Amino acid sequence: MGSQSIVQIACGDQHAMALCRGGELFTWGQNTHGQLGVGSQTTLTPKPQLVERLKGIPLAQIAAGGAHSTTVSLSGAVYSWGKNSFGQLGLGDTKDRDCPTYVAALEHWKTVFISCGADHTACLSKEGLVCTFGAGGSGQLGHNSTRDELLPRVVAELWGARVSHIACGRQHTLVYVSSLDKFYFFGSGDERQLEDERKPNQLIPLPINSPVNTGKSCQKKGESKKGIKITAGVHQSFVRCKENKNSYLNGIATLEDKEVDAWISNSKCRESIKKNIILIFSSEACINGSFLDKRDKHFKTSKEVSGIDMSEVKRFYEKISKNRTAYQEVQKEIRNLLPSLSPSPISPENFRVYLILPFLLQEKDGDSFLSLILLAQAILKLHPEGLQTLECLWSNLETSFFKELVNLYQSVSQQVLFEFFLSLITTGPGHFFNLDPAETGPLQILQMLYQVNSRTGFRVHESNFHIPQVREIINLCSWFNIATVLWKLSKYPCIFDRENKILVHRTECSFLSRTSPTPFIWIPETWSFRVRRQHLLQDIWKNLKSASNQDFRKMLKVSFVGEAGVDQGAVSQELFSIAARTLCQRSTSAFCHSSSGLVWFPRRASRCEDEDTFLLIGTLCGMALFNQRMVPFPFPRALYKKLLDLAPTLEDLEDLMPTMGRSLWRILNEESDNLDLDFTIMEGEDSTDIVELKENGASIPVTKDNRKEYVDLYVNYVFNKSVQKPFEDFMQGFLRGCPARNWKMFFPKELQVLLQGYTTFDWHLLEKNVMYKQYNKLDQTIRNFWTVFHKLPEEKKRMFLVFLSGSDRITGYGLEHFRFLIADPQVENPDESSPFASTCYLILFLPRYSSEKILKEKLLFAIEHNEGFGCE
Structure with a gap:
């Protein structure tokens, strides 16, 4: 143990325990039943060994029995190990344990003291209740029987007595009730008596004469409470009077207000202060034992309750950060501690450190930045059940503290990506493959916090998770045609806002469709998709069935047989729109129709004549997503949840x-x-x-x-169950139709809008986003056009949208992706030089007509006959 400061010692028959002020517990001696708690089968250990399993638990007291050991934490959690032949470990069985095991039966019992006999154990609660367990053959459990108890059981005869002290002898138990100034005894009498002289065992607690007049010998002038310590040995018991009313146990080091005030009142961090800081902040147990909720809430520490008063944590930070020297020493010790945190904590009390430390590392400096990265790595080393516990504790943080935690990791993640971006600029594309896994720790924590936030009803707005710098990284990836970084960053969708998700998706689709004839010259490959308008579905299915997987990685170019329209977006959009509308007609029998106007998969797949129907429909939907087109099937949001592996509700x-x-x-x-x-x-x-x-x-x-x-x-x-086969077919087709994978970053509502588009929109916003060629927005022709357009009824406006883009919906990618250009054909007779077209893309050739009347006539004619203005 070296120079460790010992605060408690406990001895069993042939083993010993020592608790250090820094929170470490050491044991040594005989280990035939595992009573040393070190997980070793060695029968004898002459030198003190650290009990690793209790590392990080803020212990309040230790106790040793004949061949078993117990401890109590500051929050009343009891751990036991060693011999268990009579159930003295309180675990409900008689199996020995060689490592500390949590006594679940005493959860929330608020244990403040524990004592061990040869083969039995007694616990005292904060409310003064006593429970016992283990060997009962001599009546030492006080339950009016000689039966052994495998689980803790309250001593009913002491109910309401408010016991203040307990002590276990080899086969007896002694308790003291301060309010009555009486001692109670139960168990075996003096074992040294001959068999025929032995007194009968005492099976229930009965008072005995006080060995001293505690009222006189222990009471100070003006003090109403007595300080009593009782100790029970093999054959005798002892009483010691104390002059103060506080606990006679020395404890591990924890933060005290007076001590902290002394730290910050000194302009320099003196050696004594430095030692105290090192003592506490180099110890996981001491940190976990500090900042406990003083309203006794910490006695309920569990996966849901941390037991910490987070406002006290913040108050300490505000104090200590005023003294730069002291604060730097705290930071240094925290940084040294972080790599040693255990990946497999045994108690919810271990997790306090993960809640406390982030709030002590809020300084905007390099030390805090490094420490938060190390803390993220320590969290990610936790085993799955540990991560689950931490997430549960996060979810129960007050919203203000949870938001601070989110903002803290968002800030660190932002710094990580900013430094990564700078390295990309300086080192070029070679660094794209070297995104350090250690540096992605904060991003992973931020994503975990986002998932907690979503499960608890989005207490913190999504924008708190977004990182603006990702746009520059996406643009660089696009420039170098490298998808690796985007693939890695897509694992943390919370950092992307909707626009950046769309940019990632479009960039990935562009990557997949490109071929490079020469370095840094990327040309998209195209898939020529010819269909007959009169046999649209038949031709679509034929094209899909004959396609190779490589075809789906190409950009779609649709042409209708016998029509002159060139596909720059609107022609392929028209194909998807007509296909969706046709497949949703009741006569096709592809889907079940609901009274809500939505469609769903049939519960009997035999309704579809073609067994590949939903495979092909899924392929069509995947192709629409890959080509950034809408396919307006009136699916419920549940479909998009299922695509993203989320359960419908x-x-x-x-x-x-x-x-x-x-x-x-x-x-x-x-x-x-x-x-x-x-x-x-x-x-x-x-x-x-x-x-x-x-x-x-x-x-x-x-x-x-x-x-x-x-x-x-x-x-x-x-x-799920009733539509398993058709949905599985749909999903298989969807993944084939969309070889990109980053679309899984989208929320269900976002994916729904991307594929179905917006059905309501602001026409004035459409006007605002239009671009002009050979025109400006103040030209009389343009003003006349918009005057005419805004006077049209809603139905006619939608028909104009169909004429213009192939759909009566605005793309879910947003108006900024709705590239609508009005151009002047600059010819004398535009009606003759601009051929009629049944479909067009988003360039409208608008001749310079002089009056609203002529524009209106042309506009209505074009809408109703899908002809007239001259569009390509």
């Missing part, structure tokens, strides 16, 4: 089937227990087929207790 079912959704909500809120339902639903067109939602569902009634399960199974049946 009852809200989604109500969206698709409003009447059924409202009915299920009523079931969840029904007061009566008689719901007259079982775990079946009626299927088929005539609703005669009975489907069981679970095994033997017809014989299981729906009650208040299981109605949530019924609703969940119903939702799962509609969205």
Whole structure:
């Protein structure tokens, strides 16, 4: 143990324990039953060994039995190990343990003291209750029996007595009730007596005469409480009077207000102050034992409750940061501590350090930046169950603290990406493949925080996670035609706002379609897709069935047989729009139609004549996403959730089937227990087929207790189980049609808008975003055009949009991607020189007509006949 400062010692029959002020626990001696807690099978350890499993637990007290050991944390958690033949470890069995094990039965018991006999254990709660467990053959458990107890059991005879001290002898237990100034004894008497002289065992607590007059010998003048310490040995018990009323146990080092005030009041960090800082901040246990909630809330520490008063953490930071020298010493010790944090904590108390430290590293300097990266690495080393516990504690942070945590890691992630961007500029594309995994730690933590935020109802706005610098990185990736970095960054979708996600998706699609005839000259490959308007679906399916996987990596160029339109976007958009509209007609029988106006997969795949129908529809949808086109199937948002591996909910079912959704909500809120339902639903067109939602569902009634399960199974049946085959086909086709993968960054609502487009929009915003060639927005012809356009009824405006772009919707990529250009054909007779076209892309050739009347006539004619202005 070297120069460690020892604060507590405990001895068993043949082993010893020592608790250090820095929070470490050492054990040595016999280890035949694992009583040293070091996980070793060595029977004898003559030198003190660190109990690694308790590293980080802020211990308040230690106790040693005959061949077992116990500890209590500052928050009342009890750990036991060693011999367990009689259940003295309180774990519900008689199996020995060679490592400290949490006594779950004492959770929230608020244990403040523990004592061990030869083969039994007694615990004292903060409220003064006593529970015992282990060997009971001599009555030492106080339960009016000689039965062993494998789990902690309250000593009923002491209920309400508010015990203040306990001590276990080899086979007896002694307690002191300060309010009555009485000692109570139970268990075996003097074992040295001959068999025929031995007194009967005491099975319940009974008072004994006080060995001293505590009222006189222990009470100070003007003090109403007595300080008593009792110790029980093999054959004797001892009482010691103290002059103060505080605990007689020395504890590990934790932060005290007076001590902190002394640190910051000195202009220089003197050696004594430095030692104290090193003592506390080099110890995970000491940090975890500081900042405890003083309202006793820390006694409920669990996966949901951290036990920390976060306002105290912030108050300490505000104090210590005023003294630069002291604060730098704190930072230094934290930085040294971080690599040693255990990846497999045994208690929720271990996780306090992960909540405390970020709030002590808020300075905008290099030291804090490095420390936060190291902290991120330590978090990511946690085993899955540990990460789950930490995420649960994050989710229960107050919103203000959670937001600060998000902002902190957003700032660090921003700095990481900024430095990465600078390195790209200075080192060129060779560095694209060297995104240091260690530096992505803050990004991973930020993504974890985002997922917690989404599960808890988006308490923090999404914009707090976004990092603007990613746009410059995306642009550089596009310039060098390198997709590796984008692929890596796409693992952290929270850092992208919607526009940057779109930019990543478009860039990736561009990468996949490019070929390079010479270095740094990238030309997109195209796929010529010819269809006949009268046989549109037949020709689409034929093209898709004969296509190779490589074809789907090319940019689509559609041409309608016999038509002169050149596809610069609108022609292919028209193909997707007509195909979706045709496939949603009831006569095609491809989908089930809901009263909501939405469509869903049929529950019986046999409804479709072609078994490849949904594979081909999925392929068509994937192609639309890859080519940045809309395919306006009226799918519910549940489809886009399923594409992104998210589970649809009852809200989604109500969206698709409003009447059924409202009915299920009523079931969840029904007061009566008689719901007259079982775990079946009626299927088929005539609703005669009975489907069981679970095994033997017809014989299981729906009650208040299981109605949530019924609703969940119903939702799962509609969205998953009943449509498994058609959706799997759709998904397979979708992935083939869209070889890009970064689209999984989008939220379901974003993916829905990208594929379905906007159905409502601001026409004045459309006017604002139009570009002009040989015109400016103040020219009389332009002003006349927009005057005429805005006077049109909504239906005519939408028809103009179809004439212009091939769809009556605005692209989900936003108006900035709706490239609408008005140009002057600059000819004397534009009607003759600009040929009619049944489809066009987003260039409108607008002759310089002089009056609103002529413009209106031309505009209406073009809309209604899809002809007239002259468009290409």
